[in-house]
Amino acid sequence: MLDQTAAMDEMLAELTSQVEAYERGSATAQYSPDGRILRANEAFAELVGFGVDELVGTEHRSFVSPEVAGSVDYAELWERLRSGSDLVAEFRLVWQGTGDRWIRSSWVPVKNRAGQVVKVIEHALDVTEGKRATADAQGKIQAISRSQAVIEFDLDGHVLDANENFLAVVGYRADEVIGRHHRMFMSAETAESAEYAEFWRRLRQGEFVSGEFHRYGKDGRDVWLQATYNPILGLDGKPWKVVKFASDVTEAKARNADFEGKVTAIRRSQAVIEFDLAGTVLEANDMFLELMGYRLEEIRGRHHRMFVADDEAAGPEYRSFWEMLARGEFHSAEYRRIAKDGSEVWIRATYNPILDADGKPVKVVKFANDVTAEKRRNAEFAGRLAAIGRSQAVIEFDLDGRIVTANENFLTTVGYTLEEIVGRHHSMFCTDEYAASGEYRDLWAGLRAGEFRSGRFHRLGKDGRDVWIQSSYNPILDLSGRPVKVIKYAYDVTEQVRLEQRLSVPA
Structure with a gap:
């Protein structure tokens, strides 16, 4: 009887440790079927901008805009959860901090023995940075497409x-x-x-x-x-x-x-795999197997390095990684992995050491999300933007016209160093007469309103020399469609203008 009790205590300790491990790397909340919070962890409270004690009893609808909360789609989401359906959705949070915050939530209804939904578990992931990076890159690409x-x-x-x-x-x-x-x-x-x-x-x-x-x-x-x-x-x-x-x-x-x-519901919602402390595969769920293209019998008993490029698996950092996990240290990052067919898979994952009743690590559980498409998309955006930066003069301003940064092509065109222009106003490149004109005020008012401007412009370089540029001023929008900065793409056409001016002078 004592052996049976000890075994049950051991199993309970492992399950508790596994749940706690997941919650360390996941913002988690539990709701009643009518959408009121029953319990939330620290990560979830930090994500939505409240204290843990403040959240109990709070309705989920208070985290989203009134328009979303009153929509048919939102009502249908909770109806489907109450009916027992697993769901994944993205929301823009209405929270206490500044700026936008977006989360991707996986919802798993929990049923009693009678098959009735008694609560709903939400696992939330902050995807704000990815959304912002994508919006910024897309804005730049769209700006380029409008002007070229x-x-x-x-x-x-x-x-x-x-x-x-x-x-x-x-x-x-x-x-x-x-x-x-x-x-x-x-x-x-x-x-x-x-x-x-x-x-x-x-x-x-x-x-x-x-x-x-x-x-x-x-x-x-x-x-x-x-x-x-x-x-x-x-x-x-x-x-x-x-x-x-x-x-x-x-x-x-x-x-x-x-x-x-x-003259340019954890295992249903994420890919999960378990390892012993040496890195040998113990179990994996269907989502993980589908992601990597294997059957369970093809990976059980094999080492984690089967998913890692040879050069990485042979390195000291990889050995140190498994030594750290064996000591019970948690690890979270984005990782490049190799699928069965040799293709690259990028995952955003947490490696969680599972502790026994004595607090000693006994195995490692990894929870992962496939971010391959996002990485590819961002790689393409980065490639395009790098290509543009090599071929054009580029400068960025805030909405008041203050210089944020500029590339080498632009600095070469105007003859300044970056330190000489950052923080100064765009008007430093204009004549005093033009900078004081209504036309110049209208230019910046239009840019702040999100209006695109392009044309050939006369500007002043260092020491007052004349510079002519063929350029476009492109307002960059945030996730809500509001202008947040202005990027200018330009070609130096000074020599062309000088030639035109010389040849237009009557003989």
């Missing part, structure tokens, strides 16, 4: 997509170019040349190519583009497509030609 002609190709040169600006430049509809080869914009002679074959070989190798290119639009009309061809790298660092950012300089070329003639 953009087209995407696979590594063989076939068109994947093109924006309206590009289509307008070449005079085609999307269905007339998607799937066709880049050579449709070339002369037959150029498309068959060794130089053109070398051009695509370089792009497939991941080399950046930029310049001024002669192309043909619909009906064979001449098009001149100032463009960059930017290989986009995947998570493995290898190119998988090419994005071209271009400005139509046909008119300028024509103008210059004329002048020259003259």
Whole structure:
């Protein structure tokens, strides 16, 4: 009888330790079927901006906006939970802090022996940073697409997509170019040349190519583009497509030609796997197995390193990682793992040592979420933005016009160092007369209202020298659609303007 009691105590201690381990890495709350909090842990209280004691009895609807709380979808969510359905949803919190906060929640109804739902458990994950990063990157990409002609190709040169600006430049509809080869914009002679074959070989190798290119639009009309061809790298660092950012300089070329003639519920909601303290697989749930592409019998008894790249598994950091877990230390991060088919899987996970009744580690449980798509999306955004930064002058302002940062291309254009301009107002690049004008006030009022501006602008570089730039001012929006800053993308056209001015002077 004592042995049986001890075994039950041991089992209870393990289960309690496992739940506590999960709650250390997860914001968790329990609700009555009508949506009132029965219990919440510290992580959940911190997430929603309340004290733990304040939360008991609070309705879930108090965490969301009145519009969401009063919606049909919200009412249906709680009806489905009361009926016993597991759900996953994202919410923008109305909370005590500043700024927006977004959470992704997994809801698991708990039933009694009669099959009635007696409470609902919510496991919440703060996804604010990912949402903000995506919104910021998407805002920048959208700003670029509004101001430039953009087209995407696979590594063989076939068109994947093109924006309206590009289509307008070449005079085609999307269905007339998607799937066709880049050579449709070339002369037959150029498309068959060794130089053109070398051009695509370089792009497939991941080399950046930029310049001024002669192309043909619909009906064979001449098009001149100032463009960059930017290989986009995947998570493995290898190119998988090419994005071209271009400005139509046909008119300028024509103008210059004329002048020259003259002169870019825990296990149901997450992937779970268990290991002994040496890293050998004990168990894994279906979600984990599906994520990695294995059956349970293929991984049980094998070491965790089967999911890790060889170079990482052989390193001292990996050995230290398992030594730390064996000592009972919790670990949480984003990890790169290898699936059965050799593909990369990125997970956001917690490794939780499970303690016995004496407080000693006995095994490790990992709870994981698949973030591969998010990582790929962000890698693409980062690749695009890096490509833009290499080819253009870029500067960022707050909504009052104060300089936040600028890249080397911009600093070279105006002749300043970054330390000389950060914190100063955009008007430092303008004449006193223009900075005091109604037109200049209207420019910043429009940007603060989210209005896009583009054109050719006269600015002053260091020591008052004249600088002419072809640029766009792009308000960047937050998750709620409000402008939070302004990014300017620019090309230096000073020499072109000087040539135009010289050639326009009567003889």
